[in-house]
Amino acid sequence: MKQKGKQGREDLLEQLKSNLNIMGHKMSILIQGADGQVYLKEHLSAKGHQPYDDQTTIHIASGCKWIAMTVIMKLVELGLLSLDTKVIDIYPEFKNSNPNLLLQHLMTHTSGYVLADEWIFDLDISLQESVIGIAQGGKYPASKVCFQGGTKVGYSDIGMQIAGGMAEKVTGKSFHQLFDEFLAQPLGMKNAQFTAFDGEKGQNIAIADGFLVRMIDYGNFL
Known part of the structure; x- marks a missing residue:
């Protein structure tokens, strides 16, 4: 056996x-059980390419969406938000453009917004400025x-951007602080952090696309 x-x-x-060419010629794989037991951990690379290692931090793009939404659901669990919370109750600015938005729409790609735009891409504005601009x-x-x-x-990153802004508004904390409090510290995600769009440095945290993480940190979340 x-x-x-x-x-x-x-x-x-x-x-x-045999398929490393479609993964930038290198990749890492982690298979672990629900109890955290690691069954397989390997760093693979094609000839002539430096492999990742346990300390490598990479941008995982949309792989951060369920991490971000776990933070939001923690606020739902605490009673600070509800899946039926109306966006206009927190951001009246939406009353003329998308007045029936609920938090659950933002989290399930039913917000009605396009995928992304300059309010997501701009690195120098704050998350709150991003949401108001949207x-x-x-x-x-x-x-x-x-x-x-x-x-x-x-499919829309914009909806989740709004949800992240709502989280900041109802707590008075930055999304960075909320992630650190609810997930990073309890789960030992030591090197994980949200970033601006596409892993770039900037003030405008991209809730649905900006996240740097080590493989083992992501495994801790799973």
Whole structure:
């Protein structure tokens, strides 16, 4: 039985190695149980490419969405927000553009907004400025509403950006602080941090796309 398991492991690694070209010629793999026991941890790379190691921190883009939404759900658990919280109750600025938005719409890609725009990409504004800009515009036009919240499905980082702003508003804390308090410290995610869009440095935290993390930190979350 052990021999069969070892062979399966080797077959998996060989299959991954044969496809490294579509992963930037290197990748890491971690397989662990619900109890945290590690069954497989490997850093793979093609010839001539430096592999990742246990301390490597990478940008995981949309892989941070459920981390961010776990922070939001912690606030729901604490009673500071509800899935039925109306966005206009926290941001009246949305009353003329998307008045029926609920928190649950922001979290489930039913907000009605386009994927992303300059209010997400701008590195130098704050998260609060980003959300207000999404609602009513400013240095850029207001974010495009393709349909009213809760009526259709449309993949959108903007919805989650608004949710992150709501979290800051109801707690008086930054999203960085909330992540650190609810997840990073309790789970030992020592090197994990939210960033601006696409892993860049900046004030405008990208709730649905900006996150740097080590593989083992991500494993701690899982």
